Amino acid sequence: MRRLAWRAVAILPSPVRGLATLPVRRRADAELRALAPMPPGDRRLYVGPWNTAGQAWQWVRAAERHLPSTAAQNLWAQRSLSQAHFDFPADHRLSVLAQRGRVRELHGERVLRESTHVLHESGRRVLADFHAGSMLEDLPDLRRAGVSPAVLFHGSEIRDLRQHAERSPHSPFRVPERGWDDYLRTLQSIVERNRADLRRWREEAGGPVLVSTPDLLDFVPDATWLPLVVDVDRYAEAARLAGVVPLERERPVVLHAPSNPRLKGTEAVEEVLSGMESAGLVDYRRLSGVPHEQMAAFVAEADVVVDQVVLGNPGVLVAESLAAGRLVVAHLSEQVRDRWPGLPVLEADASSLREVLESALADRAAARELASQGPAWAREHHDGRRAAAVLAPWLGAPAPG
Secondary structure, three states: OHHHHHHHHHOOOHHHHHHHHHHHHHHHHHHHHOOOOOOOOOEEEEEEOOOHHHHHHHHHHHHHHHOOOEEEEEEEEOOOOOOOOOOOOOOEEEOOOHHHOOHHHHHHHHHHHHOOEEEEEOOOOOOOOOOOOOHHHHHHHHHHHOOEEEEEEOOOOOOOHHHHHHHOOOOOOOOOHHHOOHHHHHHHHHHHHHHHHHHHHHHHOOOOEEEOOHHHHHOOOOOEEOOOOOOHHHHHHHHHHHOOOOOOOOOOEEEEOOOOHHHHOHHHHHHHHHHHHHOOOOEEEEOOOOOHHHHHHHHHOOOEEEOOOOOEOOOHHHHHHHHOOOEEEEOEOHHHHHHOOOOOOEEOOOOOHHHHHHHHHHOHHHHHHHHHOHHHHHHHHHOOHHHHHHHHHHHOOOOOO
16 A cells, blocks of 8 residues: 555656655654764774674674774665564664655765764665665765775675586576576576676775675685674573473474575475474474564574575574574585584585484484584684674774784
8 A cells, every 4th residue: 555655646746746745754854863873983883784684783793892992883774664674683773764765865974974984785885775776886975985895795695596506416596597487587686786796896996895604705705704693692591591402302393494495495494304293203393584582592492403405504593503502404515614614513405404313313412412512613703703803904903802
């Protein structure tokens, strides 16, 4: 109904349209003016506009905690009225309504005035036109204001489907291109647009290029890896309260919580885990659409967490599950394991998942020993110190001790 109403307004004569939309624009501008100002600091970092998996908020908190005289904020700009954010925290939230206001004048000018550094998520703008525009459109204004830019990619928006299919026998994109559906064609077009923008970025900006998971270094070879950050203490405390010792129960609980089932290999995971549940071997729990604030409790109640079995990347759920001391099962590429030796994640792909899980059930002591390594690993790599150390040179801050 709202879309139809806006279409009806759009065809009105300009003076009438201006009057009709005035209340909406006033409300939008009020939301823009209400955004909290940047705290004081010698370095002032602004990250946006998507806050994918809550990571932008985590990175700015890591910079504040571990780098001296550093202030930071992040932005989540809602993409559509139906888009859920799973209640990830964010310093600034801009609804679809707010984006109908004077975004560039009110929000963009504030960012230019208050920030010393800007990190563009997924190649998108931070000053205005967050979803259709390119980071390249912000560069002239950032240069004039003396703001240092960088860009970060999270995954699917820069991971070339063709290259992934060539490199990985388990790739979800390993189908003849003539058989691609609209989803895959759209995904590849986004990748190609971002790769083209990235080529111009290197020529015009020369700012840092970051990626959030180590597998992406195969697709953006000159990038720097910015480690994911999770609330290690919250997951450790949830595990303590749950009191679950992994694989101590006769029928362990196996959790699968796909953010994107197609890119996680969920169809294969479901087939294996449903079959094992029918055989009385496990209790299978699948989560979807759960607010992030509830995830720690769900993870802590599980014995085993199965993440993706097709992409080869260690994502946020892997880090959170390690922090909770769960047995984590996922497919990680050889390149990832070479870059990250000792990662305590049980290897399984779509074809080996059942065999791997049955082996873990047969040797529960060995599986528990692997799971017990998770909390220390998560604290060392994902509590924010390593991410802050990566950001420090760009921000001109001393590396954290």
